[in-house]
Amino acid sequence: MALLTWILTNFWTLLLFLLVLLIGLRIAWRLRKYGATREEFSYILRRSPFYFVVLIFCFFAVSPFLIMFLHTFKADGDLYRRPQPFIFRQEPTIEHLDALFNNTAYLDFIRNSIVVGVAVVLITLVLSLPAAYALARLTGRWGERAGILMFLVYLLPPTLLFIPMFRIVVLLGLKDSPMSLIVVYPTFTVPFSMWLLQGFFKAVPPELEEAALVDGYNRVEAFLRVVLPLSLPGIISTVVFTFTLTLHEFIYGLVFIADTRQRTLSVGVPTELILGDVYFWQPLLAAALIIAIPVGLAYNLFLDSLVQGFTMGAVKG
């Protein structure tokens, strides 16, 4: 806690210091490696505008998150009286984090989101793994047509379908239950993951499957025993992105579920932590940041694999 207070009260100084330190270390390392020659200095000088552009873009991307971070720990008096958003004039506090977890339905939202996400990922895998393999290897022209049909589904966004979907959900008796989302979310996760998986399956050398067929496996066994294990990294990244798609979805969640305790994160936080005109700013901003960081890390970790899937699926289509 004392450390946190110290970091927060000196936040901007520390940030600047860290930045300068890292740049200094990097330059020092280069100079040690290549020698402090005139060419080296001119190289560093030529290279610096590039880093400057990167820094500018980073600043724009990260500014709301920095504010979220600082405000999570602000005391009410510090937040509302004579606004000074960037520094702490009162002792930082974690009472709002405490309130978020203990006095609101935040943990319920997290639980619902995880339940929905995991169930949708499972359904999506069961449906899209074989389908993507069929599109990649087994079917010819008509498979291609089916693929285009799947793509056209992307053109019917939730904003176009939520009204009839709402009626169907009511008819099925699934209103106010996360089950409704589990049934409906595969309509957009399946086309997405089929498209991505297709790219990964195409990257598996066809010779391996043919060898399996020669060894007496049938097509289904060749798929299960040879292609699936080899595409595991691609499948994992598909799982990650499918899960985050369900985390992002807002409209269906908003329309289908009116019961606070049954809502998911993306709907629950902005609708339930705001009571009429009263915004509980610190818990709100903290709730957003707590989700943003792990999802951002997951995206970054699997980005290369996503780019590879895009490339194989779309570019070499």
Added chain:
Amino acid sequence: MANLALPAFPLDNRRFVGLLFLAPALIYILLLVGFPFLLAIAFGFSDVTVGNTDLSFVGLRNFEAVWENDIFRQVFETTIRFTLISQVFILLFANILAIIFTQEFTGKWFARFIFILPWATPVSLAMIGWLWMLDTKYSPIDYLLLQTGFLGPGGLLSKDRNLFWLASPDLAQISVIFVQVWRMTPLATVILMAGLSSIPTDILDQAEVDGSRFMRTLLQIKLPLILPIMVIALLFSMITMFGDMTVVYVLTRGGPVDYTRVLGLYSFQVGIEGGNLAQGAAISLFAFPLLLAMAIFMLRTASRAEVR
């Protein structure tokens, strides 16, 4: 294994297994997307409301009513304007960022993490951050402008202490467009990165051997080669943005007055909040011809790229 019970022959047949594999996904999607879509059309031609659920046919009445509604006209225009203006900036920034992130540099991993955050964060949660950034009274942006003398007594931008980002018509529109660009640029960037990394390295090596400079390689080799991908990125983000209501739902609820109301939000407000399902459906159906036109254009461009 279970499939031993089946005769061995069909499982060796390529077409049979293909059909077997594809069928579940295809049926699920057709049922759960195709049926609601037809239902949306049926709703559009009926007088269904939340209270009255029997569909009686009323012809084109809903569509006529919607089309003659001044608010709808404005909403339609706003949606198209927001989508087009933001695409210009998204493409510009995405190109720069894609070039940056397909190179190696120190701190790339961390820079990429930061730049991807706006896209990774669930939209509605990211919008909470912007709701505070653009707050009428406490906006940190206003505070910075106040400290640097752009705001407050004698300020360049306004004599007031605040700009009222989401409460004044012009600024609210600018804010919504800015936030859309902020959150959609990473998606377009990732698609462009896929395009850039698929350029065969021998072409680039050849260019380097020929002494081509960075800018020349960029303008004459890389850009023409990724042009089809750029169209795909553009249409992807256009479709996503066209079907989005989350940003305005959290930030402005369509206000001030109707200045930031977009199609999806309007359809939600009429159909769900107002309880008039039929008109809500009719409103959202007006988006479909535009989306279809985008799709046809997109598929054509993509297939032309394949021929090359």
